Amino acid sequence: MRVANLNSDNSVIIKKVIKNAGESMNNVVEILPNKVKDMSLSKLGRYQIDISEKEMPGLMSLRKQHADKQPLAGFRLTGSLHMTTETAILIETLKDLGADVRWASCNIFSTQDEAAAAIAKTGTPVYAWKGETLEEYWECTLQALTFDGNLGPNLIVDDGGDATLLIHKGYELENYFNEHGNYPEITTTNPEELVVEKLIRKVHKLNGNHWHNIVPDIIGVSEETTTGVARLVQMEQEKKLLFSAFNVNDSATKSKFDNLYGCRESLADGIKRSTEVMLAGKTVVVCGYGDVGKGCAQSMKSYGCKVIVTEIDPICALQAAMEGYEVKTLESVLDKGHLFVTTTGNKDIITLEDMRKMRDQAIVCNIGHFDNEIQVDALNDSDAKREQIKPQYDRYTFPDGKQIFLLAEGRLVNLGCATGHASFVMSTSFANQVLAQLFLAKEKPEVKLYNLPKELDEEVARLHLKHLDADLTVLTKDQADYIGVKVEGPFKKDEYRY
Numbered sequence: 021m022r023v024a025n026l027n028s029d030n031s032v033i034i035k036k037v038i039k040n041a042g043e044s045m046n047n048v049v050e051i052l053p054n055k056v057k058d059m060s061l062s063k064l065g066r067y068q069i070d071i072s073e074k075e076m077p078g079l080m081s082l083r084k085q086h087a088d089k090q091p092l093a094g095f096r097l098t099g100s101l102h103m104t105t106e107t108a109i110l111i112e113t114l115k116d117l118g119a120d121v122r123w124a125s126c127n128i129f130s131t132q133d134e135a136a137a138a139i140a141k142t143g144t145p146v147y148a149w150k151g152e153t154l155e156e157y158w159e160c161t162l163q164a165l166t167f168d169g170n171l172g173p174n175l176i177v178d179d180g181g182d183a184t185l186l187i188h189k190g191y192e193l194e195n196y197f198n199e200h201g202n203y204p205e206i207t208t209t210n211p212e213e214l215v216v217e218k219l220i221r222k223v224h225k226l227n228g229n230h231w232h233n234i235v236p237d238i239i240g241v242s243e244e245t246t247t248g249v250a251r252l253v254q255m256e257q258e259k260k261l262l263f264s265a266f267n268v269n270d271s272a273t274k275s276k277f278d279n280l281y282g283c284r285e286s287l288a289d290g291i292k293r294s295t296e297v298m299l300a301g302k303t304v305v306v307c308g309y310g311d312v313g314k315g316c317a318q319s320m321k322s323y324g325c326k327v328i329v330t331e332i333d334p335i336c337a338l339q340a341a342m343e344g345y346e347v348k349t350l351e352s353v354l355d356k357g358h359l360f361v362t363t364t365g366n367k368d369i370i371t372l373e374d375m376r377k378m379r380d381q382a383i384v385c386n387i388g389h390f391d392n393e394i395q396v397d398a399l400n401d402s403d404a405k406r407e408q409i410k411p412q413y414d415r416y417t418f419p420d421g422k423q424i425f426l427l428a429e430g431r432l433v434n435l436g437c438a439t440g441h442a443s444f445v446m447s448t449s450f451a452n453q454v455l456a457q458l459f460l461a462k463e464k465p466e467v468k469l470y471n472l473p474k475e476l477d478e479e480v481a482r483l484h485l486k487h488l489d490a491d492l493t494v495l496t497k498d499q500a501d502y503i504g505v506k507v508e509g510p511f512k513k514d515e516y517r518y
């Protein structure tokens with residue numbers, strides 16, 4: 021969920037609240053064994069898991085390496101990450117390493133129902149299906165965060181930060197209530213923020229100290245994506261982090277692979293599966309030229325599209341220009357683009373007024389983490405008539421007769437209209453997730469935001485080379501001394517950008 025910042029100094033109020041513990045101690049949810057769309061899909065899900073395991077060498081080799089030592093035994097682990105086939109393999113890896121796992125998806129459209137069913141079939145509590153409402157989505161997150169006896173997790177795998185956010189929001193509400201004896205007025209008009217505000221009030225009425233009870237047991241979270249890390253950085257700067265956090269996204273083997281090569285394939289997958297449009301010859305406007313934008317622009321170029329990039333950062337704009345893309349402002353190309361893709365992690369990139377000015381039959385989609393890159397709420401409240409062609413594929417007709425198509429209701433198109441990235445690249449991301457979880461469980465580090473050391477980042481890459489028949493050159497000692505590194509690495513300084 022996209023949210024306003026947290027706004028109280030948690031550390032001051034903690035002591036006060038603990039005194040009030042035990043006032044009301046009901047269960048915050050009725051714990052269900054699982055909640056998925058259709059258990060009969062589990063066989064299909066298992067086939068897909070079996071096939072994908074062969075494409076996830078990094079994850080499978082970490083499983084083999086650590087399973088007999090059970091380094092996660094005794095740890096309760098909550099995941100809030102797209103419930104896809106690849107995530108099923110991550111879940112089974114974490115379980116093989118000993119963790120007690122509960123899972124929810126981190127997007128209402130991103131679950132592969134067959135993968136969720138296959139995981140539920142093994143007895144792992146999973147709460148996810150494709151097409152959740154916002155209320156269901158946040159209830160699922162709460163279910164995944166609640167273990168028997170009203171306990172919370174020790175470890176969290178988060179993607180976009182929603183599990184982390186729910187805990188911090190609930191904790192902040194308890195602080196407020198303990199200080200003022202009532203709830204703060206709800207001022208937001210954002211539909212999703214309203215759902216969260218109502219949910220934390222419901223939890224508070226059932227158990228007035230729930231979040232303060234569970235936070236001391238939380239060792240930390242490992243965060244998957246750029247947007248979630250941006251939130252964590254803000255929280256750390258404002259000294260609001262309640263537990264340690266591990267930045268998985270900024271491992272080179274995550275952002276320089278998943279964000280780039282993953283999106284390079286899955287963007288087109290989402291567009292094609294929903295619209296079946298011919299891409300060659302079309303003009304595509306890619307908003308943002310970071311890691312995701314670079315992958316998207318390259319993908320569209322490879323289909324024979326004319327690609328125009330919009331950027332705010334002169335370095336990224338220059339990179340785009342030197343790759344041969346036109347770099348323009350969005351306003352100047354609204355009538356040129358056949359297809360618009362937002363990739364910024366920022367908000368209000370395509371406004372309602374922008375959509376009115378687009379050419380007839382333009383396709384609009386977003387691959388960034390949250391749906392607020394496109395003003396979907398404003399579009400839905402506008403005078404445009406909405407028709408659902410099929411789920412996650414809508415046509416809007418403006419009063420002047422002009423039409424646009426919106427994919428996945430503005431949520432990540434590659435997961436809403438297709439099944440996300442292919443397994444191999446998710447193996448690089450999830451190998452980082454597992455290493456982060458092992459680090460948190462073993463070190464129980466002080467509350468701070470951490471990055472994966474370069475040695476482990478290189479190790480993740482190494483685990484994937486053989487699968488692609490890549491042979492690595494080994495430095496001689498003489499060469500290593502000459503460039504000032506060790507023969508076995510690390511080969512680059514931390515600041516190196518790849």
Ligand SMILES: NC(=O)c1ccc[n+]([C@@H]2O[C@H](COP(=O)([O-])OP(=O)(O)OC[C@H]3O[C@@H](n4cnc5c(N)ncnc54)[C@H](O)[C@@H]3O)[C@@H](O)[C@H]2O)c1
Pocket residue numbers: 245246247248275278279282283307308309310311312313330331332333336363364365366369387388389390432433434435441
């Ligand atoms: N769908 C997926 O599978 C997937 C995978 C990885 C990351 N993500 C998400 O995609 C988003 C982008 O991730 P990233 O790693 O590329 O981030 P990034 O920071 O590398 O790139 C974002 C770029 O957008 C630019 N930008 C910001 N505001 C802009 C504006 N108003 N107009 C034009 N450009 C603007 C920034 O300058 C930056 O270069 C994030 O939300 C991330 O969480 C999605």
